[in-house]
Amino acid sequence: MTDKKAIISVNNLVKHYGEFKAVQGLSFEVYENEIFGLLGPNGAGKTTTLEIIETLREKTSGEVLVDGLNVDSDANAIKQIIGVQLQAAGYYPNLNLVELLELFAGLYGVNVTPMEMLAKVNLQDKAKAKYKELSGGQKQRFSIATTLINSPKIVFLDEPTTGLDPQARRNLWDLISEIRNNGTTVVITTHYMDEAEQLCDRVAFVEAGKIIALDTPDQLIDNLIAGGFERKKEVKAANLEDVFINLTGKAWRE
Numbered sequence: 001m002t003d004k005k006a007i008i009s010v011n012n013l014v015k016h017y018g019e020f021k022a023v024q025g026l027s028f029e030v031y032e033n034e035i036f037g038l039l040g041p042n043g044a045g046k047t048t049t050l051e052i053i054e055t056l057r058e059k060t061s062g063e064v065l066v067d068g069l070n071v072d073s074d075a076n077a078i079k080q081i082i083g084v085q086l087q088a089a090g091y092y093p094n095l096n097l098v099e100l101l102e103l104f105a106g107l108y109g110v111n112v113t114p115m116e117m118l119a120k121v122n123l124q125d126k127a128k129a130k131y132k133e134l135s136g137g138q139k140q141r142f143s144i145a146t147t148l149i150n151s152p153k154i155v156f157l158d159e160p161t162t163g164l165d166p167q168a169r170r171n172l173w174d175l176i177s178e179i180r181n182n183g184t185t186v187v188i189t190t191h192y193m194d195e196a197e198q199l200c201d202r203v204a205f206v207e208a209g210k211i212i213a214l215d216t217p218d219q220l221i222d223n224l225i226a227g228g229f230e231r232k233k234e235v236k237a238a239n240l241e242d243v244f245i246n247l248t249g250k251a252w253r254e
């Protein structure tokens with residue numbers, strides 16, 4: 001991993017909300033073409049950190065470079081090369097998915113073929129549906145499609161699988177891996193450790209505005225075991241989620 005090139009560099013990032021210190025000197029790099037996970041408990045500062053990198057939130061101090069561009073001076077250029085998920089409220093209720101994609105493409109000043117974008121996230125059948133008519137998993141997939149409109153170098157996904165069933169989650173993992181395999185760097189936040197373990201090339205654990213560990217999932221687990229850690233209960237070769245997936249299959253179904 002040492003020959004990897006950093007596409008995001010965060011140096012001593014600090015964010016205060018009044019007296020409250022939400023981010024307290026974070027430093028990390030995201031490498032080109034990896035899936036990088038920010039993990040940590042509620043309120044740890046993950047979203048704040050992401051939004052500062054996305055140029056959507058002011059920092060208190062520190063340096064953030066995105067593909068060599070500085071968030072302080074090059075925010076507009078950064079916006080051109082990143083894909084960010086919109087909050088649900090951003091989707092005009094009376095437009096269908098094709099019309100929404102055309103609207104976003106117009107805002108970015110790019111040409112897209114909406115059906116091709118929908119095919120990437122397996123939503124061709126829903127081309128004429130409105131956002132509010134989609135299931136939770138379909139909404140997430142559509143919102144990921146919107147992040148790809150400007151062919152970004154980096155996509156940011158804030159808890160993309162929260163609230164989804166196991167199949168929808170696994171299908172989203174496949175989709176996110178595909179996005180990475182097509183050359184895009186992915187930065188993701190999640191509370192699901194199985195997701196981080198399966199999906200992320202490297203993860204950073206954030207707690208109370210600080211990074212307390214950063215490595216590949218494999219290395220972090222090996223370090224823990226090397227320290228003498230043992231699970232109390234013997235681990236079975238499968239878990240209840242495996243039973244669910246085996247009973248119900250892995251096909252897209254919402």
Ligand SMILES: Nc1ncnc2c1ncn2[C@@H]1O[C@H](COP(=O)(O)OP(=O)(O)OP(=O)(O)O)[C@@H](O)[C@H]1O
Nearest residue numbers: 017018020022040041042043044045046047048049
């Ligand atoms: N606009 C704001 N004004 C004041 N405090 C804020 C603001 N935004 C976030 N905070 C506080 O900063 C801390 C970090 O919030 P943040 O949303 O970054 O956490 P998070 O790690 O993304 O949490 P979660 O996992 O719950 O999404 C929290 O204590 C939160 O209450």
